[in-house]
Amino acid sequence: MKYNKKSKQRNIQRSQPEEVSFFSLKGYVISVTIALVLALIPPLMFEFNFSVFFTKYGLWYIAYYLIMAAVVYRFILYFVKVNYSKHLQKISDATRRVAKGDFSVEIDLDETLRDNSYINIMFRDFNTMVAELNSIESLKDDFISNVSHEIKTPLSVINNYTTALKDKELPEKLREEYIEIVIESTEKLSDLVTNILRLSKIENRKILPEKKEYDLCRQLSDCALSFEEVWEEKNIEFIADMEDRAIINDNFVFLDIIWHNLLSNAFKFTENGGKVSLIQTSDDEFITVKIKDTGCGIDEETKSHIFDKFYQGDTSHAEEGNGLGLALVQKIAERNNYEISVESEIGKGTEFIVKIKK
Numbered sequence: 001m002k003y004n005k006k007s008k009q010r011n012i013q014r015s016q017p018e019e020v021s022f023f024s025l026k027g028y029v030i031s032v033t034i035a036l037v038l039a040l041i042p043p044l045m046f047e048f049n050f051s052v053f054f055t056k057y058g059l060w061y062i063a064y065y066l067i068m069a070a071v072v073y074r075f076i077l078y079f080v081k082v083n084y085s086k087h088l089q090k091i092s093d094a095t096r097r098v099a100k101g102d103f104s105v106e107i108d109l110d111e112t113l114r115d116n117s118y119i120n121i122m123f124r125d126f127n128t129m130v131a132e133l134n135s136i137e138s139l140k141d142d143f144i145s146n147v148s149h150e151i152k153t154p155l156s157v158i159n160n161y162t163t164a165l166k167d168k169e170l171p172e173k174l175r176e177e178y179i180e181i182v183i184e185s186t187e188k189l190s191d192l193v194t195n196i197l198r199l200s201k202i203e204n205r206k207i208l209p210e211k212k213e214y215d216l217c218r219q220l221s222d223c224a225l226s227f228e229e230v231w232e233e234k235n236i237e238f239i240a241d242m243e244d245r246a247i248i249n250d251n252f253v254f255l256d257i258i259w260h261n262l263l264s265n266a267f268k269f270t271e272n273g274g275k276v277s278l279i280q281t282s283d284d285e286f287i288t289v290k291i292k293d294t295g296c297g298i299d300e301e302t303k304s305h306i307f308d309k310f311y312q313g314d315t316s317h318a319e320e321g322n323g324l325g326l327a328l329v330q331k332i333a334e335r336n337n338y339e340i341s342v343e344s345e346i347g348k349g350t351e352f353i354v355k356i357k358k
Contacts, residue, residue, distance in 0.1 A: 087119050091126065103134035151192065154185040161185075210253070216246040216287060216356075217280060223259040224278055230267045231276065242280040246287055250356065254332045261325040262291045262352050269295035269350070285358060286339075292351040298344045306342065 087110065094105045107123045114120070161178045164170065170178075224240060231238045266276045274294040281288050298306065307330040333340045339355035 084119070087123075091122070094126065094130075098130055098133070103130055105130050151189065154189040154192075157185040158182050158189075211249050211251055213247060213249045214252055216248050216250075216255070216289075217242045217244065219252065219256060220259060220278060220280060220289065223256065223263060226260075227263055227267050234267070234270070234272045234274075236267065236270055236273070237275040239275065239277045240279075242278070243282060246280065246282055248287060248356065248358070251336060254336060255356075258329050258332055258338075258354060259289075259291075261329050262354075265325065266291050266293040266295070266350075266352075269293060271295065274349075282358075286355045287358060289354045289356075290351055291354075292349060294349040297346040297348050297350055299346055303342060303344060 090107050094107050097105045106127050109115070109120045109123050110117075161182050165175060165178055165182075220242060221240070224238070230236075263276075263278070270276055270293045276294075277290070277292040279290040279292070307326050330340065332338070333354070337357065339353075339357075341353045342350065343353070344350040
């Protein structure tokens with residue numbers, strides 16, 4: 001089924017009234033009826049002779065009552081319209097613009113009213129809502145742009161080097177080097193697509209939590225040992241301080257993604273001869289895992305964005321990742337109610353702290 005955004009917007013516009021209507025026949029009838037009942041309570045209490053209403057003067061009284069009720073009701077409508085019509089019209093006009101995709105809308109607060117009046121609170125909440133929608137729209141556009149760029153880069157590399165491999169006179173050494181580059185690019189592309197799919201499934205709650213009982217310390221050890229080649233190649237001092245066992249009932253796959261991404265970043269940003277620490281402790285309430293490195297560290301501005309999709313604070317290592325790892329870590333943490341925090345200092349390193357509730 002095709003979706004026509006423009007036609008939907010036109011339908012929305014037609015379905016909404018041009019002006020806010022205040023008069024309601026049903027409301028008038030209900031108001032008069034209620035007023036009539038209230039007016040009849042005193043005569044009922046004092047045993048009033050209702051036959052007087054059926055005389056000539058009684059009928060005139062009823063007519064007068066209905067006319068005065070209509071006048072009072074109209075006066076109330078006028079008061080409401082004068083005081084609230086322009087505000088409701090503002091909301092109506094702004095809502096139509098938002099429905100058409102214009103997220104730059106902002107309603108000015110009414111300075112003649114108190115700051116905490118219902119109208120100004122409603123305007124403020126509306127502006128906050130539109131700002132959030134605008135932010136989401138911007139993130140979506142940035143996401144599409146970043147995905148396109150991240151996919152295009154390895155594809156360009158693959159295209160260029162496979163074209164070069166067609167040359168029959170290419171030296172064998174260069175041929176092997178080009179093949180290795182193509183393989184690395186395809187692996188990077190595969191990792192990117194895998195992380196995008198994981199992130200999408202987690203955000204849309206398509207991955208159901210599959211909890212099982214297992215030893216967290218064993219999982220941490222296995223994950224750390226998968227980087228043994230990296231720390232030996234960079235002559236990094238790796239320190240692991242953990243309990244003998246820490247049995248938890250949690251999602252093994254989700255936590256494995258977290259440990260892999262955090263340790264990968266720690267080794268990636270630690271220079272040759274540096275140090276990476278993996279510390280696990282537990283108390284009555286939490287199991288805490290700390291992953292610390294002696295890398296370049298990050299400033300406050302970078303720290304506020306490190307969990308954003310495709311954000312890479314240190315561009316010198318941009319080729320080694322795609323900026324989705326920490327975004328994936330945060331989404332998993334949010335989904336499973338893990339507590340994750342980061343402490344860092346420029347030139348001294350970074351520490352990630354993950355707390356898992358028992």
